[in-house]
Amino acid sequence: MTGRPVRAASAALVLGLLAGACTGGGEPTPAEPSPTRPTASASPTESPAEESSAATPSPSETSRSPSPVSVPALFERTYRGGGLRLGAVREQTAAYTSYDVTYRSDDLTISGVLNVPAGRGPFPAVVLAHGYIDPAYYVRGQGMTRERGYLAERGFVALHVDYRNHAESSDDASMVSLLRLGYAVDVINAVHALRRTQAVPVDDDRLFLMGRSMGGGVVQTALVAQPGLVSAAAQWAPVSSRAAENFDRWIRRDPGRSGLVDAISRRFGLPEDAPRFWREMSPRTYFHRVTEPVLTVQGGSDDTCPPRWARATHRALLRAGADSTLAWYADEEHAFGPRFFGAMDRTVAFFRASSRG
Template identity: 60%
Template sequence: MALRVRDAGRLASTATALVLLAGCTSTPEDDPAPADPSSSPSASTSAPPPPSEEPSEEPSEEPAEPEPTERPRPISLAALAEADLTGGGLRLGAVRERTATYTSYDVTFRSTTAGAGTAPLRISGVLNVPAGRGPFPAVVLAHGYIDPASYVRGQGMTRERGFLAERGFVALHVDYRNHAESTDDPRIETAVRLGYAADVAAAARALAASRDVRVDPDRIALFGRSMGGGVMLKALVAEPGLFAAGVGWASVSSLEGQNFDHFQRPDAPVAALRAGFRGRHGLPDDDPAFWRGVSPRPDFDEITEPVLLVHGRFDDTCPPPWARATQQALTAAGVDSTLEWYDDGHAFGPAFVAAMDRTVRFLRARMPA
């Protein structure tokens, strides 16, 4: 049975939770705290018997032993949900672009640390702020996979960022840890990139707390494309209620084992894969429980926000059946979800404007002024 994220409880200490987030598999789990003797019921609350009466042979009723709480694996979406995810310190940098409808800035903000005893991560990004007084609705953008070695600040969703800002949305493109000017987290790959979900959650908190940008904290959505669609679903599972809505374009599968088999298994022999970082967890065939634990689909019932999925019928990067399976699983879990199809490929060329118009209508309906 899938572990319900919120049922696990926030039992870990702050330092341990941050290490779990970073994916440090060598960190021992803390033992549950012993029961507080002062909170146990007394053995008997009745008055002592008179001297002439024999003592009762009935044993006193012992307090019930608390049931042990199941702890999530250190590297899992459940552990991410238990971690103390933080975010703030949004700082505006150089102006990148100024138009009649918006101004674009280089920005940085703080995200959850890479491990106990380390400083918060510094995450870079690009922020488009509409002209006007606000407060504005906002959209956090989670980009798709681009090799971090060649990635540059704000890459991957430039069109979406401008389109949203022109229509009155603050749009914050997140570079993720290990990208552009963001701080490196040396354990990000070992943790199957769960830290990316922490970074977009931090972005939402940074926008909500900003004094420089007037954002309505109750109207912040999350929009991911390709790999970022998976980041979006993980963030909604780990942080229900943080965002007002979620959008996923041309998304990867909501089962990480499928993503591994599709994108990485074909590129290397099994022996090499077993020897690599993922060998520490076992391949999907070796340890299916681990791969389900880092996937959002088993815990879709944690999601409280409406979700719009957009997919191209001719997508040859993320197979269209993935979108259909994700949307069906969302609906089965009780999530308000919609899947829109377009005659386009993975990158969305001819259908871009139509799909963005549909996305804006969805966001405005879910985040009314």
């Protein structure tokens, strides 16, 4: 498709800014291990004693209207997701059929992969928000193949969203200014597309979100942007719910991104110079808007997204009055290997228990 120069240009800013890496160290393309199912899935250990953390920012901001580049700018938007189209069959098993799909997100076309269980339905459905993968190398449906297949085998429609500027999705030059807020818009519109489609038998009262790493942050933003969107949400190994912490970890400390740091400083201000901007870019500031139960799945040995972030997000959700559960796997790393199946069993049970009606 056209627009590759825009995509390459925006990658320099968008794919680094507020980054949520998917695998260890910096931001390499994530591995998708194929673990062997254990004979029994051990229960996760309880979270260790929680560390003290900075106070949750106040949600009240009164001196002016929010910036158009901010989480609150998403609150009053009209989400026009629809037009879900099934394309080529990617895979067919006894349990499900996998399709290439596209749908509308406002005036953009977003690509993705849709797994549809065998049978008549209607089926519960999960919209999947993948973690960081450089769009220059990203291919359709990359990043949550295991989760997509697992969910479909257990009777869930699973829609993997590629996001704008990824794979066959439309390029969006405004992402340079909107940062990653557009990803949350695409995820919200994916939910609306599933609700509106006649092509797939989806149960409108059993829709869920699931994101990993950067996708966990996308899910957080979607939940505060449109309360009541889904029945429940799960985030695995999520980035911080404070935008400044993500910036400090993946941008500011990277000597190769000094030019990017300078550009952000000039346009928006650094966290110490423009605290209001960074609060308004942080889902945590608006957790009082979350109405859905939230499950956070975290490995205690994660060296990409520090485990303390998951604990802090969980505490902040509880303080804001949200129904939050933290599933702690002390021996698991960022990508989850040996305990993947047990953690997915817990996630599916959480979705089923949270279903409306």
